[in-house]
Amino acid sequence: MAVCIAVIAKENYPLYIRSTPTENELKFHYMVHTSLDVVDEKISAMGKALVDQRELYLGLLYPTEDYKVYGYVTNSKVKFVMVVDSSNTALRDNEIRSMFRKLHNSYTDVMCNPFYNPGDRIQSRWALLPVSASSPGGPYFLCPIQSRWALLLCPIQSRAFDNMVTSMMIQVC
């Protein structure tokens, strides 16, 4: 089960971040942020010639002592980052892939909603604002293009997406 799931836009700002509430969310935000570098590295490492054959699933980005971070990139350069607990050794690669696939499907459903502007935040019932009171001045102040998500874009409410993420945090799907 995932401890933290994040959806990052093409310009490397977060569209959706959600972590299990009991943990220190700031730490997860930071982990996701640092993982973006690894994602970019993996994307560029594929080479321009192979861009069509590039697989969407990036695999393990980097392990820490407590957590493992997995990545997934869509063809429109939207990145999904998932942080799982290292102690959960039962998680296999296939399961992570299937979780990412489901996340991708939910994300496309969100995109199909005409009231959703690509680039808007995805509203979550649980994590209203990634850099809200819970994590003041979170890691994203480091991101140069972070301001866009900060204030005014009207987030859409996608309960289906939220429910999908919730289910991922509860169990492996």
Next chain:
Amino acid sequence: MMSKNDGEIRFGNPAELHGTKVQIPYLTTEKNSFKRMDDEDKQQETQSPTMSPLASPPSSPPHYQRVPLSHGYSKLRSSAEQMHPAPYEARQPLVQPEGSSSGGPGTKPLRHQASLIRSFSVERELQDNSSYPDEPWRITEEQREYYVNQFRSLQPDPSSFISGSVAKNFFTKSKLSIPELSYIWELSDADCDGALTLPEFCAAFHLIVARKNGYPLPEGLPPTLQPEYLQAAFPKPKWDCQLFDSYSESLPANQQPRDLNRMEKTSVKDMADLPVPTQDVTSDDKQALKSTINEALSKDVSEDPATKSGLLPPPPALPPRPCPSQSEQVSEAELLPQLSRAPSQAVESSPAKKDVPYSQPPSKPIRRKFRPENQATENQEPSTAASGPASAATMKPHPTVQKQSSKQKKAIQTAIRKNKEANAVLARLNSELQQQLKEVHQERIALENQLEQLRPVTVL
């Protein structure tokens, strides 16, 4: 008795037509000729007692407060209340089960006619005396008709679907917030394909109307709004024979051309004057509204879809009956300038757009002109008492030229009378719409000011 009949007819017919005001005089004089759809009339009559409409809709100020959006129109409502029996009302029993709310319709005076923005005529009061717990999510026949008509106005083919952008522009006119609209979309678009089929559209529309009336949005799509349920409960073929499909040879379709032909005979000049001024107003209103909405929402939706949506059949204040709004028929005959008989209300109801789908039918009605003439005059006869024996003579269906000309004359005279009445009504409506336009402009200015205030913060 007469009043009740009038009430019933007013209840049914105006709802069908866009311009309720216009319809009232027509209805009283042309009750018999107006037989568009016999089944619909019956339906209306059966429902009217329960709806207990409009005979004398008492105003209920407290109800208005529940719907904050109606502030702009409260004046219109109160003034128009007595004048225009809420045929509109009948339209929106949103959450009404047929049996409930005997008092309901009375409390919902439909003032909405001139609602610039909404076809949803949201000002309807919710009747919470529904006897069934899930009743709010059950679509009644009236509502179904209305939704289907709106669907047709957006997409002529009922088996096809409405694209996301088109639906978005349409639903944005409901003035619900974007998160709510996106949530409604999420509920109603069951297959998540970014387009709405007819059942999905009906479900979405129903949710919007319910939301406007104060019902909280459900966690999940209620079973009565599921697409499968809707398709099973309301078989589509019934609607295929409706007015809009004038290619059909069904009875209603025949009657429509008959009416149309009758109207064609009326002097074109009479018709030409009326709609034009209101049309101008409507287009202006449309533009004002569109720009207001765009600014209010701070959306970077391009203006093109917005203006295009202005052409879309906008929320007629009354859920129009799928009836041959005679005006629509006329518009076909008279082509574009005529449109606005119907739209007198719904300013936006881009008559222009409606004309497009209807532009093809004109050839058929014209062809049938001579054949149904006799029938048309037959229909007229009962309404014009003066015709008397002369009409009896002309009742015989001989397609001779002389008889046709006399029938034509009578038809023309009747039409002239009707047109004069319509003219008066439209003029009044025009003034009301101008008032609304001013209000909307003021709103727009206020919103622009707000936007300016917010702008420094949004600099990225």
